[in-house]
Amino acid sequence: MDITFKQVDYTYQADSPMATLGLRDINLHFKSGTYNAIIGQTGSGKSTLLQHLNALLIPTKGEVVIGQQVVTPQTKNKELYDLRRKVGLVFQFPESQLFEETVLKDVAFAPKNFGKSVAEADEIARRALRLVGIAPELEDKMPFDLSGGQMRRVAIAGVLAMEPEVLVLDEPTAGLDPVGREEMMTLFAKIQSERNLTVILVTHQMDDVVRYAEQVVVMEQGRVLKTGQPQEIFADIPWLHQHNLELPSTGRLVQQLQQQGFQFSQVPLTVPELLAQLTPQLKQVVTYE
Amino acid sequence: MVPIIQVKDLTYTYQNSKVPALQNVSLTIEPGQWIAIVGHNGSGKSTLAQMLNGLIAPQSGEVYIDGELLTEESVWAIRRKIGIVFQSPDNQFVGATVADDVAFGMENNGVPRAEMIPRVQAALAQVGMTAYADHEPARLSGGQKQRVALAGVLAQRPQVIILDEATSMLDPQGRHDVVSLMTSLRKTGQFTIISITHDIDEAALADQVILMDNGKVITSGTPAEIFAQGEMLQQHGLTVPLSEKVRQGLLQAGVKVADHYLDEEQLVKNLWTLHSNK
Numbered sequence: 001m002d003i004t005f006k007q008v009d010y011t012y013q014a015d016s017p018m019a020t021l022g023l024r025d026i027n028l029h030f031k032s033g034t035y036n037a038i039i040g041q042t043g044s045g046k047s048t049l050l051q052h053l054n055a056l057l058i059p060t061k062g063e064v065v066i067g068q069q070v071v072t073p074q075t076k077n078k079e080l081y082d083l084r085r086k087v088g089l090v091f092q093f094p095e096s097q098l099f100e101e102t103v104l105k106d107v108a109f110a111p112k113n114f115g116k117s118v119a120e121a122d123e124i125a126r127r128a129l130r131l132v133g134i135a136p137e138l139e140d141k142m143p144f145d146l147s148g149g150q151m152r153r154v155a156i157a158g159v160l161a162m163e164p165e166v167l168v169l170d171e172p173t174a175g176l177d178p179v180g181r182e183e184m185m186t187l188f189a190k191i192q193s194e195r196n197l198t199v200i201l202v203t204h205q206m207d208d209v210v211r212y213a214e215q216v217v218v219m220e221q222g223r224v225l226k227t228g229q230p231q232e233i234f235a236d237i238p239w240l241h242q243h244n245l246e247l248p249s250t251g252r253l254v255q256q257l258q259q260q261g262f263q264f265s266q267v268p269l270t271v272p273e274l275l276a277q278l279t280p281q282l283k284q285v286v287t288y289e
Numbered sequence: 290m291v292p293i294i295q296v297k298d299l300t301y302t303y304q305n306s307k308v309p310a311l312q313n314v315s316l317t318i319e320p321g322q323w324i325a326i327v328g329h330n331g332s333g334k335s336t337l338a339q340m341l342n343g344l345i346a347p348q349s350g351e352v353y354i355d356g357e358l359l360t361e362e363s364v365w366a367i368r369r370k371i372g373i374v375f376q377s378p379d380n381q382f383v384g385a386t387v388a389d390d391v392a393f394g395m396e397n398n399g400v401p402r403a404e405m406i407p408r409v410q411a412a413l414a415q416v417g418m419t420a421y422a423d424h425e426p427a428r429l430s431g432g433q434k435q436r437v438a439l440a441g442v443l444a445q446r447p448q449v450i451i452l453d454e455a456t457s458m459l460d461p462q463g464r465h466d467v468v469s470l471m472t473s474l475r476k477t478g479q480f481t482i483i484s485i486t487h488d489i490d491e492a493a494l495a496d497q498v499i500l501m502d503n504g505k506v507i508t509s510g511t512p513a514e515i516f517a518q519g520e521m522l523q524q525h526g527l528t529v530p531l532s533e534k535v536r537q538g539l540l541q542a543g544v545k546v547a548d549h550y551l552d553e554e555q556l557v558k559n560l561w562t563l564h565s566n567k
Contacts, residue, residue, distance in 0.1 A: 042430060042460045145305065147331050175376070175457045177329040177487040179526040204461050246461045249531045256557040261564065271531070275538040282544045282563045 001067035001086060001165045001198055003030040003053065009061035010048055022048040024222045026062070030215070035192055035199045037209040039233075040219035041244055046170075046202045049219065053168050053200060054087035055080045067165070085114050088164030092171045094155035098143040103134065103154050106143055110162045121161075128157040132187060149180050160191065166198045167191070173205065181205075185212065206248040210234065210269040218245065235267050250274050291356040293449060293481045294318040294341060299350035301336060301504075310336040312504045314350070318497075320448070323475050323482040325495035325512075329526030333504035334485045338453050341483075342371040355448060369398060372442030376454040378434035382426040387418060390426055391441045398445065412444035413437075416470055432463020436470060443474075450474065451483045456491065468494070489516075489530050493552065500525060513550040532556045 010023040023045050030036050038046050051057040052064050055071050064071045069083045091097070100106035107125035108118075116124065129139065132153040138146065143154055152172075159167070169188065173181040185208055192199045203209060209216055209230060216233045218225040220243055226233060234240065237255060240247055248269045258264065262281055268274035295317050302309040311333050318324055326334045339345045340352060343364035352359040354367045372394075375381055384390030391409045400408070413419045416436040421429065426437060435455050442450055452471065456464040468491060474480055484491060492498050492512060499509040502525040508515065515522070519529040519537060529537075532553045539546045539560075547559050 041462065149330055175454070177526055178489070178528040179329055244462070253531060253535065253553055253557070256553065257560065260557055260561045262560070271534050271538060274535060275542065278535075278560070279539065279542045279544060281565055282539065282546075282560065283565050284543050284545075 002032045002065070003067075003166065003198065003200075004028070004065040005052070005062070006065070007062035008052065008059045008064060010052070010057060011060045014060050021222055022057075023052075023059075026224055028217060028224060028227065030198055030200060032198055033196045034214045035189075035212050036201065036215045036217065037213035038200065038202045038217045038219060039204070039206070039209060039245065040225075044219040045222040046219050048222070050089070050168055050170055050200070050202060053166065054084050054089055056089075085162055086164055087166040087168060088159040088162050089168045090156055090159050090170065090172050092174055093152075094159070094172075095143075095148065095151035098151060098155055098158075101142065102140050103129070103143055103146070104139040106154060107157045107161050110158060114162065124163065125157070125161050128160040129154070131160060131191060132157045133183075149176065152176070152184070156187075164197070166200070169199065169201045169203075171203055172201070173203075173208075188212075204246060206234070206246050206251075207270075210248045218243070230269060231266070234269055237267060290319060292317045292353070293320040293355055294483075295353040296337075296341075297351045297353075299337070299340060299347045299352070301340065301345060301348050303336075308504070310504050311340070311347075314501075314504070314506055316499065316506060316509070318481060318483070320481050321478055322497060323471075323484070323495045324497050324499060325492035326483065326485045326499045326501060327487060327489070327492050327527060328501035329487060332501045332526070334501050335453055336504070337501070338373065338451050338483065338485050341449075341451065342368050342373060344373075369445060370447055371449040371451060372445055372447040373451040373453060374435060374438045374442060374455040376457055378431045378438065378458060379427075381438050382434070384426065386423050387426055387429070387437050387440075388413070388422040390437060391444050394441055394445045408444045408446075409440075412440040415443055415474075416440045417466075430463060431459045432466045435459065435463065435467050439467070439470065447480070449481045449483065451485065453485045454487075455484075456486070456488065464488075487527060489522075489528055493530055500527075502526070517550045 005026045005028040008023055008026040012020045012022050040046050058071050058075055059073055066083055098106050100109060104122060104125055107128055108121040111121035111124045134153055134157060143151055173184050176184060189212060191197060213230055215227060216230055217227050218233060234248060237251060250268055250271060254264060254268060264277050268277050297315050299311050299314040300309055301311040314337060328334045336345060340347055343359055354370055357363055359367055382390050383393050388409050391412055392405050395405050395408060413422055416439050418436050418440060426434060456467050471482060475482055486492055495512060497509060498512050498515040500507045500515060507525060516529055516533050519533055522529055532551055536546050536551060536556060551559055
C-alpha cells in the first residue's frame with residue numbers, strides 16, 4: 001500500500017493555550033512494498049508521525065493518503081476501521097500488551113475481533129506463530145510463562161495475524177541481545193519479502209538502517225530534514241554530527257582513519273565496504289617493493 | 290585484601306522451571322574494579338546480580354560481601370553496601386520529586402534529615418541532575434531517569450554499584466550519558482562497579498569481563514582476552530567489537546595487522562604504521 005503525506009501539520013492540544021506543534025509541513029511518500037526507516041533524536045516527531053500511519057492521530061492540517069483511504073482533519077473514526085486492519089503497528093516493548101490466557105488466544109484475538117470465526121482465527125494465528133518461530137507446544141502456555149524474547153515474538157505474531165499490508169515497527173529490537181536483535185531483523189526482512197509488505201521502521205540502530213532500508217527519512221523538531229537512500233544520508237559525516245545523528249558503527253572508525261590520511265571515495269557503511277576500501281591502502285604481507 | 294564480592298558454588302532454579310538459572314557459579318571480585326558480566330538474554334546474569342544483595346536467596350552456595358556471609362540477618366547491612374540500578378527507567382521511582390526520590394533509600398535506613406539534605410544535593414551534583422531536583426521523575430527522559438536512579442544509589446554511599454542492563458532501554462544520547470557517568474565514578478576509585486550488559490562496547494570499558502551462558506560462568510578475563518575469542522562470543526549469543534571485526538577481516542585479507550585485540554584508537558595507530566603511502 002502506498003502512503004503519502006501532503007503538507008501535514010499536527011498540533012497537540014490544538015485550540016488550547018497548551019497547544020504544541022508535533023509535526024510541521026510533512027511531505028512524504030512511502031512506496032508500496034518498500035522498506036523505509038525513520039531516524040531522528042528522541043522528541044523529533046518520529047512517534048507522532050508513526051501514529052498517523054494508522055490514524056491513531058489524524059492530521060490537524062493537510063492529508064495522509066494510505067492506500068485508497070484519505071485521512072483529513074474531518075475524517076471520522078468509524079471510517080477508519082478498514083485502515084486499522086491493514087496497518088499493523090508494533091510498538092516498543094510490544095510484549096507488555098499481551099493479555100490473553102494462552103499464546104494462541106492472544107494471537108487469535110485480532111482476527112476474531114475483525115470478524116473471523118474461531119476456527120479461522122486459530123488457523124491464522126497458528127500461521128503467524130510459525131512465521132515468527134514459536135513452536136506448536138507453546139500455544140497453550142500462558143504468555144507470561146515465556147521468555148522475554150518469546151513474548152516479543154508472540155506479540156509480533158498478534159500483529160501479523162491481522163494480515164496487514166503495512167508493518168510499522170517502533171524500535172522493535174530495544175532491549176534484545178545481539179543475536180536476538182539479528183534474528184528479529186532477519187524475521188522482518190523475511191516477512192516483508194514473503195508478504196510484500198510496506199515496512200516503516202523507527203530505530204536508533206543505524207547499522208540496521210544501512211542494511212535494510214531503501215529510503216531513510218530524517219526528522220528533527222517535527223519536520224522532515226532530509227530523505228534519501230542510506231548512502232546519501234550517511235555520506236556527509238559533519239552534517240550528521242551537526243544534527244546529533246548517530247553514525248553506523250563503522251562511522252567513528254572511518255573518521256579516525258581519515259584523520260590519519262586514509263582516503264575513502266565513499267563513506268563505507270558496513271564492515272565489508274570498509275575492508276574493501278581499506279585493504280588496498282595497507283601494506284600486504286607479501287610485497288614486491 | 291579482602292575481596293569485595295566472593296561467590297561460592299551458587300545454584301538456583303526458578304519455580305516452574307526445569308533448568309537451573311544458575312549452576313555452581315563461583316567468582317571473586319576485588320574492590321575498586323569495573324566488572325562487566327556479559328551474556329545473552331536468559332543466560333543467568335541478572336539472577337546472579339539479584340543474588341548479590343539478597344533479592345533472591347541461593348538454594349545452595351554462599352555469597353560473601355566485604356568478607357561477610359550474606360544471611361537473613363546480615364542482608365540489611367549488606368544492602369547498604371550494594372546499590373542496584375535496574376533496566377527499566379520507569380519502574381523504579383517512588384518520590385514525587387527527583388530530590389524526594391533520591392532521599393527515599395536514606396529515609397528507609399533512618400539517616401537524619403540534616404544529613405540527608407546535603408547527601409541528596411551531592412548525589413544529584415555527581416550525576417549532573419541538580420537543576421532537576423524539584424522536577425517530577427515521570428517527566429524526565431530515559432537517560433535522565435537512570436541518572437536519578439544512580440543518584441539514589443550514590444546517596445547511600447555504597448561500596449558496590451550494580452547496573453543491571455541499565456542502558457539497554459535508552460536512546461544513544463541517554464546511553465552515552467550513563468556510560469560517561471560510570472567512567473567518572475570509576476575514576477573516584479571509591480566503588481566496585483558491576484555492569485550487567487550485552488552491549489559489547491560497554492563491556493570493553495571494564496577491567497574484567499565475565500561471560501555467562503546457561504547459568505554458568507563460561508570464561509573470564511580482560512576485555513582484550515575475551516574479545517580475541519570472537520567465535521566463542523558468537524557461540525554464546527554476543528558479537529565482537531567493531532575494531533575486532535575489522536582486524537579479523539584485514540588478517541584474512543593478508544594484512545600484517547597486530548596479532549591481538551586492539552581497541553579502535555589502537556587499531557587506527559596500528560594501521561597508520563602499515564599505511565602504504567608512508
